[in-house]
Amino acid sequence: METGQIIEFVGVQKTYDGRTVVIENLNLSVRQGEFLTLLGGSGSGKTTTLMMLAGFETPTRGHILVKGKPIEHLPPHRRGIGVVFQNYALFPNMTVAQNLAYPLRMRKMNKREIQVKVDKAIEMVRLEGMQNRRPSELSGGQQQRVALARALVFEPSLVLMDEPLGALDKTLREHMQYEIKQIHRDLGVTMVYVTHDQTEALAMSDRIAIFERGSVTQIASPQELYEQPANVFVAGFIGENNIISGHSEGVDERGYGTIRLDCGQTVRTHLSSSFTDTGKPVKIAVRPEHLVIGTAAQSRSNQCKGTILDTTYLGDHLRALVDIGCGQTMVVRKPLLDFTTRPVAGDAILIGWNDSDGRAFSQVSAQLPPGF
CATH class of the missing domain: 2.40.50.100 (RNA polymerase II/Efflux pump adaptor protein, barrel-sandwich hybrid domain)
Incomplete structure (x- = not known):
């Protein structure tokens, strides 16, 4: 693994039925502290790649390294990775504070430490005063903030986000893009973000990996992808x-x-x-x-x-x-x-x-x- 890289996919292949290849010979590195977006259309392989990194899917072939160590056989809860899902996956019967405390209790932290971290996370996503509300009492944007706070509350070095803004309206989605990027800058955590929205990817990313039919066709900064596309697919996919x-x-x-x-x-x-x-x-x-x-x-x-x-x-x-x-x-x-x-x-x-x-x-x- 090269210096400064936290994640590396090495020759990763994924097939669900033994015939149709969803991910084909994926070689992809993620740099420490960067905001990397996996961008592609439906069925391009971007979400499958994220799910393999999170531990919810297993590669058919190849290796996934985090800090130089293979993790493909580790269960999700032992990878130390924060995950934000599109549907938020909040516990409906728990309050905001209880949702945030859950991953800390699973790590057997003491009550005082849990309270300190929960309060810090609530302040970070600006949900003060809503600790005792349940998800059904929150707006979509507030639920998204709770999901983000829960992924960050145990201070992981890596956070994965799967289309987290897809259910929000345009104005709120643009506002949350700014908030997520600001949190990324403040914490310096590595983020891998999945979206099909080119504008969202251009606005938020340090680098973007373009997925096409199970492979990365180009990975570069937003400006380089827009101004110097490697092929006509990228030229047509990024912007008009x-x-x-x-x-x-x-x-x-x-x-x-x-x-x-x-x-x-x-x-x-x-x-x-x-x-x-x-x-x-x-x-x-x-x-x-x-x-x-x-x-x-x-x-x-x-x-x-x-x-x-x-x-x-x-x-x-x-x-x-x-x-x-x-x-x-x-x-x-x-x-x-x-x-x-x-x-x-x-x-x-x-x-x-x-x-x-x-x-x-x-x-x-x-x-x-x-x-x-």
């Missing part, structure tokens, strides 16, 4: 992106490729690390916020003609769907202040972007997320 098709026609000395789009225009763009051959089909990814339209597009190195199909007003900005021909569309997203006259459906426009704003991916790597 335009994925358009073409054929490569050559590579210059700077490592930029000349691409003829299926709609006929020729553009130049940065080549991703997954790019393999010239003269082959490619996918190009360009973020909506990197596109400009109208007069501004004339100064960009890449230009593409199109017709607006639809516009959506989103408060501080406008989202336009543009037909560029050959059955392909692009989304442009710009602040409302950028427009003197708002475009409408049917307008013929020019789209522009710079060479460095796009990334080309070999079709060999072009496994697109659902919806593309």
Whole structure:
């Protein structure tokens, strides 16, 4: 295990029926004190990975190391790991204080020590005055705080969280994202967090591991994943992106490729690390916020003609769907202040972007997320 790593998955495989592989040769390390998010769609393997780490599932093959020691044969209660579930898993017949005291009593701490730790945990999640309430008397956000406090009350070095904010409304979910991140900063505890929400992952994580069909396809900081996706799956999965098709026609000395789009225009763009051959089909990814339209597009190195199909007003900005021909569309997203006259459906426009704003991916790597 490398210095600074607290967890390591080494060649881990998981199958439930001996035929269908849910996790395939997983090699993944978690650094001491980091907030790592496992991000993926349904069935990608992220929750199974978390459950194996927690001890509720056993690897079919491979090893899971915590602080250099294998734990796959240890029962959950002997791993010293705090776990927060999506449904909170609070004891309905116990008060808040009793729920928090439960893991301490299981560790046979004395009453005085239990009281001190429970009071500290209640203060940490700002639930003072609610010690004697039962879960049914709490809001969803308050129940989530109790579940988080219970996972932290015995001071574990590792906390696992499985979609803990999934049942909350948008406003409360965003508030709890901030609170969890603040607690992580204050305590310095290692957190492994599972979600399918890309925005949530970008907002909270030190690093994100993208799961696709039982494997990690890229692990990096939020900024690197967004700006330098390793393949077209990540490009399409993290944030909104335009994925358009073409054929490569050559590579210059700077490592930029000349691409003829299926709609006929020729553009130049940065080549991703997954790019393999010239003269082959490619996918190009360009973020909506990197596109400009109208007069501004004339100064960009890449230009593409199109017709607006639809516009959506989103408060501080406008989202336009543009037909560029050959059955392909692009989304442009710009602040409302950028427009003197708002475009409408049917307008013929020019789209522009710079060479460095796009990334080309070999079709060999072009496994697109659902919806593309």
